[in-house]
Amino acid sequence: MAELLRLAVGAAVGLPAPVLLVSFAASVPASLAAGAGVLLFAAALWACRKLAGVQRRAAAVPAPYAPLTGGPLARLRTVVRDPATWRDLLWLPCQFVAGVGGFVVAVALWLAAVQCVTAPALRALLPSPTGYDPAVLEWTGRSGPLTWILVPVGAGLTVVAVWLPRHLVRAQAALARALLAPTSAARLAARVDRLTTTRAAAVDASAAELRRIERDLHDGAQARLVLLAMHLGVASDVIDDDPAVAKALLAEARTGAGAALTELRGLVRGIHPPVLADRGLAAAVHALVLGSAVTVQLDLRLARRLAAPVEAAAYFATAEALGNAIRHSGAGEIRIALVDAGDAVHITVRDNGVGGADPSRGTGLLGIQRRLSAFDGTLHVTSPSGGPTVLEMSLPCEA
Incomplete structure (x- = not known):
């Protein structure tokens, strides 16, 4: 019937x-x-x-x-x-x-x-x-x-x-x-339009990331290094007349050098975590959740190393989704699943928070969407009021 x-x-x-x-x-x-x-x-x-x-x-x-x-x-x-x-x-x-x-x-x-x-x-x-x-x-x-x-x-x-x-x-x-279906020419034209839009978004995101790195260097490590140079200069001037003051200045310089080194390491880790380059996506995500204040359950089914740009995009998309869930959802538990499906990596981030996440509001989800779209990936958000919030991301492995 x-x-x-x-x-x-x-x-x-x-x-x-x-x-x-x-x-x-x-x-x-x-x-x-x-x-x-x-x-x-x-x-x-x-x-x-x-x-x-x-x-x-x-x-x-x-x-x-x-x-x-x-x-x-x-x-x-x-x-x-x-x-x-x-x-x-x-x-x-x-x-x-x-x-x-x-x-x-x-x-x-x-x-x-x-x-x-x-x-x-x-x-x-x-x-x-x-x-x-x-x-x-x-x-x-x-x-x-x-x-x-x-x-x-x-x-x-x-x-x-x-x-x-x-x-x-x-x-x-x-x-x-x-x-009635789109012709090959129409599909190609639509894909070109979509890639043109996502390329512009990726360029804007890259420019914003460079400005952030410049700001972090200027306000953090650069200021500490300037102060370190001043301490060393003053210490060299007074080392003959007042060795005690010189030693105190050198100790402060050493402390400042350690703090600057820590900030530089954190900045480098934000650009590209060493563990991601050395041990791959699964290890990087595992390290990401170790210091989380919220309980995070992991389901990592990644049996191979992916291309470096794909791993970086998947890592930072996961990190942004996890950060959004911790900051905004009020969740007590977060579940993260990364599954290598052969032609694509499927990422699911689910929390039991208050829900109501909307990609049109705020920059967190838009940032994830821009990052994935640069690789022809997709983001699907399900977040009814009262929760749960589920982010389903797909990133082509051949991107």
Whole structure:
């Protein structure tokens, strides 16, 4: 019955095709001649897009349309120039034939099967011609033996009626994929646009990261090194006259040098942790959670070393997600899973906090999204109010 319902939907989608095609054909000359018929033309295109959208959703086909911007006339020009619009118009009569024809064939098969199986009963219930005899009685001339022969025929038709609709549905889906799916050129153009956007975001993120490193160096290690140089200079000036003061200054210089070295190590670790380069992603994530104030459960299924840029992106995305969960979620437990699926690394960070995380607010999730998108990765956030919050990240290994 599910297949019959889908065939009915396909028939309903294809049924308006003659009206829309006639409206479209009638509106074009009027539009070209005197500017009339533009509204009819736009309405026909809009209805065609809506019908194609229904079939795309049924066949799980992505929409290939160019984005619409500007006023009504600019949008109409974009629609007219979009090759997907004309593919929709080509699909419409094909769907009329496939949708309406498929539904009629499926229903006719069931009706014929029921009449054949019930032919002897119909002959017994209708012993004399009524003027409205079922087709099977007309075919058999109301002959008793022939009506019984139709019973196995009806059983065979029942099998066909059960088997055929699913293939008719698949045929309509194949038609939708052939005519309604994005072409190779459209997919390439969309990918280029997406990569252009993500490249700009990655450049902005890199510039912001460089500014942060510069600020940390200027305010931290550089200031300590300047103070260290001053202490050493003063100590060299007074070492002959007041050795005790010189020793105190040298001790302060040594303390400052140790603090500057610690800050530089922390800065280098933020740029690229040594453990990540030496021992890989699993060890780096394990080291990341050792000092966490919140209980963190790890599920690390990484049996190989990945490319260094991929490992770095996965590490920092995980670190940012963990930091966000600790700072903002109020969670008592965080679960992190990293799974190498062969073609991609799947990262899941789940906490039992208050929920309500939104990528459009704040910079933490946006930073993760920008970092992943630079490698053609994805981020999916599920965070209902009251929790839990689940971040699902995917990073292609061949990025």
